[in-house]
Amino acid sequence: xxxxxxxxxxxxxxxxxxxxxxxxxxxxxxxxxxxxxxxxxxxxxxxxxxxxxxxxxxxxxxxxxxxxxxxxxxxxxxxxxxxxxxxxxxxxxxxxxxxxxxxxxxxxxxxxxxxxxxxxxxxxxxxxxxxxxxxxxxxxxxxxxxxxxxxxxxxxxxxxxxxxxxxxxxxxxxxxxxxxxxxxxxxxxxxxxxxxxxx
Numbered sequence: 001x002x003x004x005x006x007x008x009x010x011x012x013x014x015x016x017x018x019x020x021x022x023x024x025x026x027x028x029x030x031x032x033x034x035x036x037x038x039x040x041x042x043x044x045x046x047x048x049x050x051x052x053x054x055x056x057x058x059x060x061x062x063x064x065x066x067x068x069x070x071x072x073x074x075x076x077x078x079x080x081x082x083x084x085x086x087x088x089x090x091x092x093x094x095x096x097x098x099x100x101x102x103x104x105x106x107x108x109x110x111x112x113x114x115x116x117x118x119x120x121x122x123x124x125x126x127x128x129x130x131x132x133x134x135x136x137x138x139x140x141x142x143x144x145x146x147x148x149x150x151x152x153x154x155x156x157x158x159x160x161x162x163x164x165x166x167x168x169x170x171x172x173x174x175x176x177x178x179x180x181x182x183x184x185x186x187x188x189x190x191x192x193x194x195x196x197x198x199x
Contacts, residue, residue, distance in 0.1 A: 050125035061126035067133035
């Protein structure tokens with residue numbers, strides 16, 4: 001379980017200098033510093049990277065490729081954890097001893113919708129629904145201008161499972177897509193609707 005500095009100091013209060021003890025634990029590699037002020041016991045194998053992601057940088061939730069992989073929409077296992085955030089003016093990366101974390105900003109208008117709580121190793125984390133993860137991912141793409149290019153992106157580049165595409169909730173997409181104010185999101189919805197109509 002990840003612990004903030006203040007909690008770790010409290011747990012080590014029986015030592016004359018808890019801060020010196022933390023330094024020794026780090027030197028002996030019995031303690032991992034995930035980032036400044038956040039620590040993890042080296043022998044702890046029950047931590048959740050998804051859960052840690054919101055502690056490393058927030059507010060944030062798991063989305064993009066990590067969420068699509070989690071739901072089985074894409075075949076690849078994703079290196080690192082990709083997350084959405086808002087109210088920031090640039091994307092952020094954190095390379096830690098446990099994993100790499102990537103944070104991409106989104107408009108505040110879309111941030112709170114279609115985010116759910118899931119559990120990994122007994123720890124809760126926030127993650128986009130499949131519909132939201134696709135819209136978040138599309139929001140960051142440039143240069144897509146027509147339905148053919150959308151099809152190429154979704155089916156060839158991202159290799160999204162076709163059964164997974166059929167499972168997307170159109171009512172949710174109808175609600176979400178206008179909030180992004182991106183032509184590509186509208187093109188995706190139009191392509192998906194046409195695809196379902198044509199069977």
